[in-house]
Amino acid sequence: MISFELTEEQRMIADTVEAFARDEIRPAARAADEQGLVPAELVGKIWELGLVRGVLPEQFGGDGGQRSSVTGAVAGEALAYGDLAIALHALAPRLAAFPILEMGTDEQRARYLPGFAQAAFRAGSAALMEPRWDFDVLGVAARAARDGAGYVLNGEKCYVPLANESDFLLVYACSEPAAGAVDAFLVPRVCPGMTVGEREKNMGLKALATYGVTFKDCALAAEARLGGERGINFRRLMSQAKVALAAMAVGVSRAALEYARDYARERRAFGVPIGTKQAIAFMLAEMALEVDASRLLVWDAACRLDKGQDAFKESCQAKSYTAAAALKIADNAVQILGGHGYIREHPVEMWLRNARGFATLEGIATV
Amino acid sequence: MIDFEIDPELQRRLDTYRMVAQQIMRPISREYDENEHARPTEFYEAMWAGSRQGGLQVGAERGGGKSTGRTLFTILAAEELSWGDVGLFLQIPNPGLGGAAVMAAGTPQQKERFLKRFAEGRPKWAAMAITEPGCGSDSAAITTTARRDGDHWVINGTKIFCTSGKMAAELSEGFVVVWATVDKSAGRAGIKPFVVEHHTPGMTVVRVEDKMGIRVSDTAALVFEDCRVPLDNLLGSPEVKPEGGFKDVMATFDATRPIVAAMAIGVGRAALDFVRDFLKQRNIEVRYGLCPQRLSAIERDFMEMEVQLKAARLLAWRAAWLLDNGQRNNLEASMAKAKAGLVVTQITQKAVELLGPLGYSRAYLLEKWMRDAKINDIFEGTQQINLLIIARRILGYSSKELN
Ligand SMILES: Cc1cc2nc3c(=O)[nH]c(=O)nc-3n(C[C@H](O)[C@H](O)[C@H](O)COP(=O)(O)OP(=O)(O)OC[C@H]3O[C@@H](n4cnc5c(N)ncnc54)[C@H](O)[C@@H]3O)c2cc1C
Numbered sequence: 120m121i122s123f124e125l126t127e128e129q130r131m132i133a134d135t136v137e138a139f140a141r142d143e144i145r146p147a148a149r150a151a152d153e154q155g156l157v158p159a160e161l162v163g164k165i166w167e168l169g170l171v172r173g174v175l176p177e178q179f180g181g182d183g184g185q186r187s188s189v190t191g192a193v194a195g196e197a198l199a200y201g202d203l204a205i206a207l208h209a210l211a212p213r214l215a216a217f218p219i220l221e222m223g224t225d226e227q228r229a230r231y232l233p234g235f236a237q238a239a240f241r242a243g244s245a246a247l248m249e250p251r252w253d254f255d256v257l258g259v260a261a262r263a264a265r266d267g268a269g270y271v272l273n274g275e276k277c278y279v280p281l282a283n284e285s286d287f288l289l290v291y292a293c294s295e296p297a298a299g300a301v302d303a304f305l306v307p308r309v310c311p312g313m314t315v316g317e318r319e320k321n322m323g324l325k326a327l328a329t330y331g332v333t334f335k336d337c338a339l340a341a342e343a344r345l346g347g348e349r350g351i352n353f354r355r356l357m358s359q360a361k362v363a364l365a366a367m368a369v370g371v372s373r374a375a376l377e378y379a380r381d382y383a384r385e386r387r388a389f390g391v392p393i394g395t396k397q398a399i400a401f402m403l404a405e406m407a408l409e410v411d412a413s414r415l416l417v418w419d420a421a422c423r424l425d426k427g428q429d430a431f432k433e434s435c436q437a438k439s440y441t442a443a444a445a446l447k448i449a450d451n452a453v454q455i456l457g458g459h460g461y462i463r464e465h466p467v468e469m470w471l472r473n474a475r476g477f478a479t480l481e482g483i484a485t486v
Numbered sequence: 487m488i489d490f491e492i493d494p495e496l497q498r499r500l501d502t503y504r505m506v507a508q509q510i511m512r513p514i515s516r517e518y519d520e521n522e523h524a525r526p527t528e529f530y531e532a533m534w535a536g537s538r539q540g541g542l543q544v545g546a547e548r549g550g551g552k553s554t555g556r557t558l559f560t561i562l563a564a565e566e567l568s569w570g571d572v573g574l575f576l577q578i579p580n581p582g583l584g585g586a587a588v589m590a591a592g593t594p595q596q597k598e599r600f601l602k603r604f605a606e607g608r609p610k611w612a613a614m615a616i617t618e619p620g621c622g623s624d625s626a627a628i629t630t631t632a633r634r635d636g637d638h639w640v641i642n643g644t645k646i647f648c649t650s651g652k653m654a655a656e657l658s659e660g661f662v663v664v665w666a667t668v669d670k671s672a673g674r675a676g677i678k679p680f681v682v683e684h685h686t687p688g689m690t691v692v693r694v695e696d697k698m699g700i701r702v703s704d705t706a707a708l709v710f711e712d713c714r715v716p717l718d719n720l721l722g723s724p725e726v727k728p729e730g731g732f733k734d735v736m737a738t739f740d741a742t743r744p745i746v747a748a749m750a751i752g753v754g755r756a757a758l759d760f761v762r763d764f765l766k767q768r769n770i771e772v773r774y775g776l777c778p779q780r781l782s783a784i785e786r787d788f789m790e791m792e793v794q795l796k797a798a799r800l801l802a803w804r805a806a807w808l809l810d811n812g813q814r815n816n817l818e819a820s821m822a823k824a825k826a827g828l829v830v831t832q833i834t835q836k837a838v839e840l841l842g843p844l845g846y847s848r849a850y851l852l853e854k855w856m857r858d859a860k861i862n863d864i865f866e867g868t869q870q871i872n873l874l875i876i877a878r879r880i881l882g883y884s885s886k887e888l889n
Contacts, residue, residue, distance in 0.1 A: 405873065
């Protein structure tokens with residue numbers, strides 16, 4: 120039945136995470152961007168919100184909460200409302216933990232999940248993107264060729280968050296390129312043939328440590344393949360990843376909208392607040408309705424995922440729409456602040472740089 | 487729990503509307519576009535018979551608490567029927583905007599008195615007249631007056647662009663809700679809605695407009711000359727208090743804007759379906775999940791149209807759902823209307839472009855949908871007026887501060 124109401128639990132999570140984002144994350148965001156560093160203490164506090172550990176089963180040391188894409192989207196939006204780079208860093212362990220939770224074999228779950236159920240933050244990551252101008256999730260070129268009982272991995276990855284701090288990486292590669300099937304492989308951080316490169320330097324998300332990673336004839340055991348012989352549902356994993364990024368785009372959009380709105384009420388020109396001028400007011404009105412439209416598209420894809428339905432098209436829609444909206448909204452916010460928006464004293468220029476990432480980035484968050 | 491899936495039971499009810507759209511509306515769509523002022527009487531009869539077994543209705547019961555889902559159902563049905571033909575949809579005999587005004591402003595007795603006719607007898611229409619030659623968007627500036635004279639109100643003034651005005655005033659036993667001021671000096675507080683019954687002496691339809699689109703819908707100009715209506719035909723309270731009557735105008739729009747959004751979406755979907763089928767026949771596939779660099783321009787255009795339409799639809803559903811659940815939806819109704827009016831205007835224009843010479847030709851309905859779509863960006867508050875409402879709400883400004 121059609122309903123636009125979050126559950127009480129989801130509302131509670133939204134409120135808690137948003138309050139935390141406002142009080143703790145936002146104030147730390149600029150320094151993190153300038154220094155290229157997310158403070159470990161802050162990461163620890165976010166970890167305590169239980170956004171990763173909370174949904175791991177009790178048998179692995181988690182809290183046994185119900186995992187839901189809608190809930191994940193709500194939390195992701197709220198965290199990114201604080202700061203996108205910090206949110207991506209804090210939630211990166213999901214990139215490994217959640218696919219293992221949902222699609223791993225019993226042995227893989229028992230082996231890897233307890234590490235993410237600890238009281239302290241445990242870095243985790245996945246390697247999906249590849250350094251090509253026309254990369255997309257349907258064009259994964261890394262190759263895991265069968266070799267006896269195991270696999271040999273070759274390929275080049277980029278934008279791998281926290282690659283240097285993670286004990287292992289979940290690496291996406293084609294095992295049967297003819298069929299176009301993509302699999303995921305659990306690759307230990309130290310593995311002959313694997314090289315983690317220099318930390319990447321990007322336009323935005325400066326606080327998030329991302330790396331290029333290359334694999335050259337990297338030998339993997341059969342057990343490294345996620346899900347064993349059954350493999351994974353790549354479409355579903357990519358849908359979840361798209362929903363996660365889309366939800367975060369809504370968070371950034373909302374941050375920009377609210378900042379610009381408050382500024383427009385304060386800032387005066389020609390004797391009146393600029394918000395009383397239609398050129399500014401209409402921009403804000405469009406931003407507001409686009410934030411809402413964006414969120415509804417995210418929820419549409421997310422609740423399909425929660426029902427176990429295929430949501431690939433819906434997640435693609437949500438991601439491309441929210442990415443474009445976030446860019447436009449952040450750009451408008453800079454415009455509404457005028458010259459002041461261009462100065463790094465205000466966060467809007469950072470949000471514009473960060474927002475540009477949404478259209479390009481894939482697979483660096485999940486719900 | 488968040489859920490945007492139409493359940494099978496609801497879908498079954500909607501399928502009837504889809505059938506009407508496909509089998510009754512589409513076949514006569516072009517005919518009544520070309521013969522502008524002809525009246526599809528068989529269609530009226532068919533829809534009247536149908537609406538009495540279920541009907542299109544607006545708004546939750548006041549204080550009903552639990553969701554009735556009525557507005558949501560109405561907008562879903564409105565999308566289906568507007569997919570068939572939005573002009574014909576507007577022309578369906580039903581309480582329409584006049585009924586919405588009665589629902590929003592009337593007392594329980596008035597609702598009963600004015601609306602029960604829609605459950606009996608011959609096809610009827612009800613219309614609402616706010617717009618005047620001198621003012622549209624600025625509805626607080628209306629000059630039509632209502633003066634009390636004994637146990638009657640006496641109405642004087644000119645109204646234009648009144649949808650179904652001719653049907654309501656002269657061609658059925660319907661009524662027109664006329665907004666008039668009882669006290670010019672009181673500004674918007676003095677503006678009140680009056681039910682003027684069909685064939686009331688002093689009310690004359692002086693013109694039916696010729697239009698770019700929705701040609702089958704009658705758009706009437708009405709003149710009121712010492713038009714007398716009983717005191718109890720003033721909807722709600724006659725007392726002049728700040729925001730009093732004007733609040734009811736706004737409440738009416740809260741209920742009707744989601745419907746206009748849904749009408750737009752129906753037209754947009756018609757165009758999108760047309761393009762989808764067209765591409766399919768030519769084996770042009772639309773592929774999801776690829777980066778824009780690897781997509782064709784047509785794929786990008788199509789996907790953009792599709793997702794924009796979906797965004798508008800979700801906003802409209804939300805505005806209706808809020809109303810059904812007894813929550814305030816003023817902001818959300820304007821968001822839905824602004825978005826739907828704009829994107830559907832763009833979608834239909836893009837669709838015509840994509841089909842090249844075929845799109846521009848009257849051999850297909852696509853060009854008609856482009857003409858029809860545009861009205862949704864104009865009536866029930868233009869694009870700009872809805873943006874104003876949104877902006878005021880989010881900035882916390884009064885209409886004095888931001889106008
Ligand atoms: C087919 C049709 C059916 C209609 N049906 C009905 C009906 O049933 N009942 C009824 O009462 N009316 C009806 N209308 C009238 C309709 O609601 C008005 O046309 C509409 O509200 C705009 O008013 P206007 O035409 O006077 O334009 P104006 O108010 O003159 O506006 C002209 C332009 O100025 C812009 N504008 C106006 N004020 C502002 C502002 N403050 N800030 C920024 N921009 C502004 C508008 O957006 C518009 O672009 C109908 C109109 C049509 C065409």
